[in-house]
Amino acid sequence: MTDAIYHELLLDLYKHPLNKRVLPDCDARQTEHNPSCGDTIEVCVKWDTNNAVKAVAWQGDGCAVSQAAASILTEKIKGKKRNAIKKISNQKMLQLLGLKNLNPTRLRCATLCLETLKKICR
């Protein structure tokens, strides 16, 4: 199937997610919900002494886009400072996912994890 959204990397991440686990005694925890499709993402972060990500994990369920985004993003931010995470744009998120021109409903799926993380970094 020639499919712009459901490319191999995305499907692969959906089937074999990264960093999807429980993180005991984390420093910050945040859950976000996308009511239009019922996607839920919970992100947990542990900071090191420099205010950078020492460990990160996520849990949740939802569509392939939101789930793949969570894997990619949590992978990307390991070792990153709070301020650097705050600066990640939606555009950047799509780029990480290898997607363009998502319709607005799907865009919310793609950025749900990013939104959650930004709340943690506030």
Added chain:
Amino acid sequence: MEAIKKHFPIFRHQKDLIYLDSAATTQTPQVVIDALTAYYTNYRANVHRGFYALATKATNAYESARDSVAHLIKAKREEIIFTSGTTMGLNSLAYSLSPRLSHRDNVVLTRLEHHANLVPWQEMAKHYGFELRFIELKKYELDLESAKKLIDANTKIVSFTLVSNVLGNITPAEELIRLVRQKAPRALAIVDAAQAIAHLPIDVKKLDCDFLVFSGHKMYGPTGSGALYGKKMLLDEHLEPFFFGGEMVRSVSYESADWMPSPHKFEAGTPNIAGAIGLGAAADFIMKLGWKKIQNHESELTAHALKKLKNEVTIIGPVRNRIGVIAFTIPGVHPHDIADILNQKKICLRAGYHCAEPLHHYLNISATARASFGIYTTKKEIDALAKGIQKIKKMFL
């Protein structure tokens, strides 16, 4: 039924469209479009106001649409109030009936209800203090034993759907209303016929409901049209108007006003004239096709779909006593992904909670995908759906 497709111009304009979302809204046949166009191009005028011939023509068309709608559900013409749809019908009833209720009373709904038959009652309960009760389900069907326990002398309203917009099941409406009459003789029975109106013959006298509501856009009619049926005695003596203004009054002074007889006292202001005329044309279209033909075709489609899908997906709903609204899940694939991938094959179906979020939680499922049929749906289209689903499973699993 390919012949029926020809009545619907969208299938000429959208080549290869496989429209499986008729429960959300149906497509429009040419006769309905023609009725709307004729009003706008040949005889547009306001109704019940002008003395000139054009206004008479518009008024006659509007009132004759009322006859058509009455005929469809076997009501009297004075029992039909034009609305903007089911949501407006249910809200009007909730606003109008709730002020008589107190903290001692209860309103009985079911676990199946669409948000439109739940949220208005929740809001009214906040103001007037009555209790909301929900008839439970047993294997997706309304459990009449639960209804027997919940309906009591303090029940003032029982409001329920005739067909679930998620599970597709037809509820035992006649039995439930009989039960209401026994246990709570003064309670009012309201039927939400939004999902039934295009698929089942309805006889309001046989049902013995007090009110029944539906939307035009789910029965091949225009968006923003609909009707509220009420028993004549109730409209005349029980139900208060919910909107006030022109057209609904007989005489007005600076201090007060008195009302026109029903149904006009419930139609304040300039109504959706074109919408009502289109709704009438849609009712005529259904009656002309005939229930036998509609039901034969749709029950064949439903059986075919259940057979084709049953080994591919988890069907959320009963096998029997249902219409062609089929919710399903594929373990391991999110419904939004299902709908998104099918969309690339020009197959339209809905994914999510279908405006019945509590039902999904009650059944302990997250979102579902839903395929729903109309008279223009064909077996070939269902086969395409089944094939699309097989592809999805190959991609994901």
